[in-house]
Amino acid sequence: MPVPENHEFFIDPGRCIGCQACVHACSECDTHRGHSMIHLDFVDRALTTQTVPVICMHCDSPTCAEVCPADAIKRSEDGVVQTARKPRCIACNNCVLACPFGVPKMKADFELMMKCDMCYDRTSVGKKPMCATVCPSGALYFGTRDQIESLRRAATPINQFRFGEQLIHTKVHMMVPKSRGREIVDVAAALFEAPVGQDMSLNILQ
Amino acid sequence: MHERVRATIWGAGMTALLGVLIVLGSRRLDHFDAALVGYTFATLFATFGIVYRYSMWLQRPPTRRYWVRGWQLFLNPRYLGNNLLQFLRRVGVMFALNAFIWRRGTMRGAAHWCLMWGCVIAAAITFPLVFGWVHFETVEGDLQSYRAYVFGFPTLAFPIHSWIAFAVFHGLVWASILVIIGVMLAMKRRMTDHGAAAVQQFAEDYLPLIALFAISATGLMLTASYTWMRGYAYDFLAILHAITVILTLLWLPFGKFFHIFQRPAQLGVSFYKDIGARLEQANCRRCGEPFASRMHVEDLIDVERELGYRYELEDREVQHYQWICPRCRRLLLSIAQANEWAGVRGGGPLLSDLPNAGISSSDRHQ
Structure with a gap:
């Protein structure tokens, strides 16, 4: 059963308060029970308390799957990029290094790459992913377009990300200000920017 | 297009090579059992399919890169000695013991280990017999002993009523028991694990188990028929068993079983990572x-x-x-x-x- 089309994942890293609820809830997911697939990183502890939760963005043309020498990563028809198929993954680390969002995790003792599959055991039967059910600040939100738009009136979801010359479309959307009128987030441009901590932690108040 | 032509040439070449080896190994078909010809042709088809798919797979940019780099690093004289030691260790730990699969889960490890060793034993017995590479003859002047011939060369002789004969002639029974245990464990996991249920597919995950169970069960029925039932329905069971084996052989290149041939790439990758770290x-x-x-x-x-x-x-x-x-x-x-x-x-x-x-x-x- 596919993930319902009208339900989408919206991320808003600026709202993250670093509570780690998503990290712990993630490990409850049946498809990777006991192993959390969420990355929760501090942006820069010297400058800001800001944390960032990263889930798989489920790219339309997943670089991780394309560079996999074992053809172990498959994207299901509903656009979910599944974790590596266990019989095939040869633990080469290509996907870990190639993902532009830094998502896949290598479980060296299992000789296996594991990654967020949007809690496929839940979303494929109409439930929300574990992380989105427990996130208290709405940094990770799973619902309909109407719901997110009524909750975040100043924001709009976009799903195109630029990395140098490469444009990546994703199934997961990120919330950006509506007033900017942006259609693409230039991620690589942030290489040359300092973290703007105040703005980031203020997002929760909006 | 070039990729397909290259894969077809490799597939045809390896199939022809196997054909030649069958003729040579069975001493110009002298020891080839005509009753098993269906198995032989299914194996030849499977060989073509597997080599074709493997060749197509190797031509994907990431696979080709790892294949070439893996061999370059493995054969590099500076690392070769250590590589050979590591190779032996990893073949034992990764493949013989399945250590990494046991770490993923006890049930998963037990299921895979039983399935793998059951299939390895069965393949090691069946293919040489089908190809006429191994056959048994009564020892001249001693009607109570058999001698095994490999590629037509005489090897070990043993009494017909010894434990060795019992173990060897029931090799496929032991293999079937291992496979059936593995199938049961794997089926239980697939039927009760919510995570497995969410992503499993019938053709990819259940069909291989059903095929292995059908082969093992019909094989055991053959043994039961001639051991305890005076050959009751033996002909029918022999055909039924042949159908299950031949269909599985024909399907070998297309489904989940292809991982058997893909998986050794894990070894090449381990050398790439080891040497890369240095x-x-x-x-x-x-x-x-x-x-x-x-x-x-x-x-x-x-x-x-x-x-x-x-x-x-x-x-x-x-x-x-x-x-x-x-x-x-x-x-x-x-x-x-x-x-x-x-x-x-x-x-x-x-x-x-x-x-x-x-x-x-x-x-x-x-």
Whole structure:
């Protein structure tokens, strides 16, 4: 059963308060029970308390799957990029290094790459992913377009990300200000920017 | 198109080679059992299919890169001695013991270990018998002993009523028992594990188990028929068993069983990673931390270009997004978002009162 089309994942890293609820809830997911697939990183502890939760963005043309020498990563028809198929993954680390969002995790003792599959055991039967059910600040939100738009009136979801010359479309959307009128987030441009901590932690108040 | 032609040539070549080996190994078909000809042709077809698919697989840019690099590094005289030792250790730990699968779960490990060894034993007995590479003859002047012939050469002789004869002639029974145990364990996991249920597919996950069970069960029925039932329904059971085996052989190149041939790539990858760890490391061009071997990053950049990805950057020092470590990539996503919101929700950059608040170029490119 596919993930319902009208339900989408919206991320808003600026709202993250670093509570780690998503990290712990993630490990409850049946498809990777006991192993959390969420990355929760501090942006820069010297400058800001800001944390960032990263889930798989489920790219339309997943670089991780394309560079996999074992053809172990498959994207299901509903656009979910599944974790590596266990019989095939040869633990080469290509996907870990190639993902532009830094998502896949290598479980060296299992000789296996594991990654967020949007809690496929839940979303494929109409439930929300574990992380989105427990996130208290709405940094990770799973619902309909109407719901997110009524909750975040100043924001709009976009799903195109630029990395140098490469444009990546994703199934997961990120919330950006509506007033900017942006259609693409230039991620690589942030290489040359300092973290703007105040703005980031203020997002929760909006 | 060239890829398909090359794969067809490899497939046809290896199939022909197996055909020649069957003729030679059975001494011009002298020891070839005509009753098993169906198995032989199914195996020849499977050989073509497997080699064709393997060849197509090897021609994918990432696979080709690892294949070539893996062999280069393995055969490099500087590492060869250690590589050979590691090879033996890994064949034992990874393949014979399935250590990494046991670590994923006891039930999964037990199921796979039983299935794998059951199939290995069965294949080691069946294929040489079918091809006429192994046959047994009564020892001249001793009607109570058998001698095994391999490729027509005489080897070990043993009494017909010894434990060795019992173990050898019931080899497929032991293999069937192992396979059935493995199938039961795997079926139980697939029927009760919610995670497995969410992603499993009938053709990919259940069908191989059903096929293995059918082969083993019909094989055991044959033994039961001639041992305890005076050959009751033996002909029917022999045909039924042949159908299950032949269908599985024909399906071998297409379904889940192909991982048997793909999986040894794991060995090549382990040498690539081992040797890469001893060579120059790639430092992240944002945080300066080492995150992979330089060889791996450079190989990946080439592979991405071959695949049509363009992660090149205008910045001359960073050059390519592949030189940024996975952790920094995650941070950059949130910094990029924060920059979009800067000035929209109020507040200003945290370091606005400091000159050159951005990360300096020298810090970035360590």
